[in-house]
Amino acid sequence: MPRRILVYLAHPVLERSRVNRTMIDAVRDLPGVTVRDLYEDYPTLAIDVAREQADLLAHDVIVFQHPFYWYSTPALLKEWQDLVLEYGWAYGEGGKALAGKLTFNCVSTGGPQAAYQPEGYNRFTIRQLLAPWDQTAHLCGMKFLAPFVVHASLRFTSREEIAPHAANYRRVLEALRDDRFDTERAAYEERMTDALDGLISPIVRNQGLVS
Numbered sequence: 001m002p003r004r005i006l007v008y009l010a011h012p013v014l015e016r017s018r019v020n021r022t023m024i025d026a027v028r029d030l031p032g033v034t035v036r037d038l039y040e041d042y043p044t045l046a047i048d049v050a051r052e053q054a055d056l057l058a059h060d061v062i063v064f065q066h067p068f069y070w071y072s073t074p075a076l077l078k079e080w081q082d083l084v085l086e087y088g089w090a091y092g093e094g095g096k097a098l099a100g101k102l103t104f105n106c107v108s109t110g111g112p113q114a115a116y117q118p119e120g121y122n123r124f125t126i127r128q129l130l131a132p133w134d135q136t137a138h139l140c141g142m143k144f145l146a147p148f149v150v151h152a153s154l155r156f157t158s159r160e161e162i163a164p165h166a167a168n169y170r171r172v173l174e175a176l177r178d179d180r181f182d183t184e185r186a187a188y189e190e191r192m193t194d195a196l197d198g199l200i201s202p203i204v205r206n207q208g209l210v211s
């Protein structure tokens with residue numbers, strides 16, 4: 001069975017977005033992919049925990065797509081984590097609901113790639129800055145994959161310039177869905193965007209992985 005993918009989009013002003021809007025538009029129509037716009041669904045932050053948990057249970061791959069805000073996510077995603085990932089459900093005694101699922105962040109940044117290095121002005125890599133997401137996934141028994149990153153968002157002057165990144169994002173989701181993606185390797189890469197050709201295979205890797 002193909003993997004079922006849930007993309008949580010978290011952008012507080014999508015109508016002013018360039019990168020995230022183009023990226024999400026590139027995957028919306030993909031069979032097997034569900035897109036949820038968290039700021040559209042919860043403009044007052046009143047998160048429906050039961051709905052979220054049901055959606056999580058119904059999918060095998062959970063993607064968090066968001067712009068990088070203060071080296072982290074927009075605030076609603078933090079609220080979502082705080083409310084949805086309950087003790088006894090996501091972690092702790094009896095908390096196995098998410099175990100075995102795959103997860104990664106799809107991140108756009110204002111800063112260039114060179115800034116997100118130990119010697120760069122942001123001092124840390126994106127993957128290092130996402131350590132709370134990595135550890136949250138680990139605590140919940142999920143496999144955390146390297147982030148998909150689009151850097152230097154201000155350099156784009158048109159949707160056409162973002163299109164190759166959006167096409168790669170679509171390739172990643174298709175390959176994950178169809179079991180043509182090397183999740184073992186993606187778990188230790190710094191950014192999956194650096195290694196796409198090695199991660200995506202034209203043939204099915206392990207048929208019947210999802211039962």
Ligand SMILES: Cc1cc2nc3c(=O)[nH]c(=O)nc-3n(C[C@H](O)[C@H](O)[C@H](O)COP(=O)(O)O)c2cc1C
Nearest residue numbers: 017018019020067068069070071108109110111153
């Ligand atoms: C409140 C706020 C905080 C931001 N913090 C960061 C940051 O920590 N690092 C960074 O590289 N860019 C930062 N940016 C720039 C955004 O990441 C960038 O505008 C966004 O990724 C562009 O995507 P979009 O076209 O979908 O809006 C910030 C922007 C805002 C509005």
